[in-house]
Amino acid sequence: MRYIIIGAGAVGGTIGARLHEGGHEVVLVARGAHLAALRAEGLRFGTPQGVRTLRIPAAGDPREVALRADDVLVLAVKTQDTAAALAAWAPRPVAGGGTAAERLPLVCAQNGVENERIALRLFREVLAMCVWMPSTHLAPGRVSAGGTPVSGVLRLGGYPSGTGGARAAAIAADLAASGFSAPVEADVMGWKYTKLLGNLGNALDAVAGDTGGDAVRALRERAGAEGAAVLAAAGIAYRDPAEQARAVRATLRLEPVDGEERTGSSSWQSLARGTGSIEADHLNGEIVLLARLHGVAAPLNEALQRLAGEFARTGRAPGSLTAEELAALRGL
Structure with a gap:
């Protein structure tokens, strides 16, 4: 082939x-x-x-x-x-x-x-x-x-x-x-829905980068939990994220590559390359769509979708989220 x-x-x-x-x-x-x-x-x-x-x-x-x-x-x-x-x-x-x-x-x-x-x-x-x-x-x-x-x-x-x-x-x-x-x-689509829950933090990684510390980590967990609740409301099955993490840890480990710095998620890389677009509409936006279809709320994922899209359209640098913008996300 x-x-x-x-x-x-x-x-x-x-x-x-x-x-x-x-x-x-x-x-x-x-x-x-x-x-x-x-x-x-x-x-x-x-x-x-x-x-x-x-x-x-x-x-x-x-x-x-x-x-x-x-x-x-x-x-x-x-x-x-x-x-x-x-x-x-x-x-x-x-x-x-x-x-x-x-x-x-x-x-x-x-x-x-x-x-x-x-x-x-x-x-x-x-x-x-x-x-x-x-x-x-x-x-x-x-x-x-x-x-x-x-x-x-x-x-x-x-x-x-x-x-x-x-x-x-x-x-x-x-x-x-x-x-x-x-x-x-x-059941590969079950695995893909599991991966989707992990990918809900990509927008946050892209806009906040390493800034924010515990506050950003807590928001990432909230985005995933919100996504899981929406999938449950939609009746969509997925695998245990802990099972996926264990399987990956048992299969590969990360090591440095000469001349290459370890970077952020694929969404972070899209902002860094200045592509003008980002995947958030189909990651966080998938949860937003399902939430609207099934009559539940997904305010954090909606805000992350909107914010990541704004960063991509306006050419803002990855990791340049302001303290005020972070506070607004935490207040949702």
């Missing part, structure tokens, strides 16, 4: 790099300065085992890739970019006939729980992936992953349910042989 990584940032870049090092064909899809750097200099990929430059084919547009019947599309863009990416890739022809949407599997290697639903409108075969992987992408052409002895835990399964059959098993085997823990799970 050849892997087309749509969105070669922290997560996609790490998955693509590890698969490439594992001997698999990979194409990285990127844009802007990142694409230019990948083409000119290759991917500078850092792990605790060292930093190396990988020459992996890179594309900026679906029309640059002649799709084959053995291709796997791995979607690793942020949720706010999902619809546009899928609209571009779904109608692309595949050698032998048919389109990508008709013939190729699409793996959603993304935070949140909306991507698979968006994808299933277009693609016949959608696989869900719950990604737990400490990785960083702040500069063009550079990606690092601090996990060892594996770079991450990538739980893979079918969508809307099931294990995903032989295709998911084959993809998981390739990932497991390329530096990941990659269990196949029939």
